[in-house]
Amino acid sequence: MTVPVTDLADSPLAHLAGLAFAKGHGTGNDFVLVADPDGRVDVSAAQAAALCDRHLGIGADGLIRAVRSRHVPEGEAILAEDGTAEWFMDYRNADGSVSEMCGNGVRVFVAFLLDQGLVGLEPGQVLPIGTRAGIKRVERREDGFAVDMGPWEFIFPAQAEADAGDSLVTADGLDVARPALSVSMGNPHTVVALAEDAELSELRLFTAPSVDPIPPHGTNVEFVVPAEPLVRDGVGTVSMRVHERGVGETQSCGTGACAVAVAIRHWAGAGAPDRWNVRVPGGAVGVAFVPGADGAEHVELSGPAVIVAHGTLG
Numbered sequence: 156m157t158v159p160v161t162d163l164a165d166s167p168l169a170h171l172a173g174l175a176f177a178k179g180h181g182t183g184n185d186f187v188l189v190a191d192p193d194g195r196v197d198v199s200a201a202q203a204a205a206l207c208d209r210h211l212g213i214g215a216d217g218l219i220r221a222v223r224s225r226h227v228p229e230g231e232a233i234l235a236e237d238g239t240a241e242w243f244m245d246y247r248n249a250d251g252s253v254s255e256m257c258g259n260g261v262r263v264f265v266a267f268l269l270d271q272g273l274v275g276l277e278p279g280q281v282l283p284i285g286t287r288a289g290i291k292r293v294e295r296r297e298d299g300f301a302v303d304m305g306p307w308e309f310i311f312p313a314q315a316e317a318d319a320g321d322s323l324v325t326a327d328g329l330d331v332a333r334p335a336l337s338v339s340m341g342n343p344h345t346v347v348a349l350a351e352d353a354e355l356s357e358l359r360l361f362t363a364p365s366v367d368p369i370p371p372h373g374t375n376v377e378f379v380v381p382a383e384p385l386v387r388d389g390v391g392t393v394s395m396r397v398h399e400r401g402v403g404e405t406q407s408c409g410t411g412a413c414a415v416a417v418a419i420r421h422w423a424g425a426g427a428p429d430r431w432n433v434r435v436p437g438g439a440v441g442v443a444f445v446p447g448a449d450g451a452e453h454v455e456l457s458g459p460a461v462i463v464a465h466g467t468l469g
């Protein structure tokens with residue numbers, strides 16, 4: 156009997172045989188990346204999930220398709236706002252669901268465009284990228300990328316302003332439900348403060364925490380512990396773990412780190428710093444609150460982006 160070692164016939168990946176891909180990560184948040192400049196690769200939710208499967212596929216927290224903005228429905232609005240936003244980040248979670256935004260992903264996306272020779276970008280230069288959460292401007296730096304993530308918002312503004320929390324979160328490893336604050340960074344996040352490192356490390360995030368009330372489109376849940384001291388030389392430091400919507404626990408979440416900085420600064424009150432170092436299991440990212448060109452406060456996310464491998468499916 157011949158064993159068909161390259162046969163994907165029974166897999167959702169069958170129609171993608173021959174597809175070139177790269178694998179990359181930002182602080183351990185890892186992605187399969189596919190270049191599809193002319194919008195010819197139609198990846199279904201099942202195929203995205205199969206590609207991201209760590210046992211039967213390539214394995215990743217998400218799938219990123221690099222497509223020209225003019226070839227996606229969202230691109231019309233993107234290009235109307237900025238005709239130079241040529242590239243669109245089509246992002247899917249590991250379960251195949253679509254997400255509005257990925258902060259680590261958008262840095263890795265630009266590293267991938269550079270890797271593929273699809274753009275040129277010198278340190279100090281900025282590239283506008285279309286996403287489902289609008290245009291994100293990504294600056295190349297000597298040691299990685301910094302992204303203008305735009306303004307943040309409370310998801311339940313009335314409760315957030317009035318109280319320390321707007322919802323309650325229970326998770327495996329927590330003795331009682333904890334108050335939490337829900338923040339939108341284009342995608343939804345719910346942030347829970349814990350008292351000490353032991354509480355953070357004892358969490359078991361194999362199952363999704365439960366959030367009540369849950370934001371309308373579900374949520375990513377971040378658990379955060381302040382460093383001791385919280386602020387040194389004007390920069391705050393915290394440690395976080397995350398359970399991502401559509402994925403599970405990941406090594407890092409860029410939009411989650413931004414949401415954590417928003418919540419911790421809110422809880423810390425007047426005098427809290429505008430610059431934060433957010434430690435994650437896969438490394439650390441920087442978050443800064445900066446004035447945006449539109450007059451609103453914007454969140455800037457900075458960190459590394461690495462392309463680790465290239466391959467062909469099948």
Ligand SMILES: N[C@@H](CCC[C@H](N)C(=O)O)C(=O)O
Binds near residue numbers: 259
């Ligand atoms: N890891 C990402 C966020 C990816 C999307 C998220 N799971 C969602 O569904 O909103 C990041 O770095 O921001």
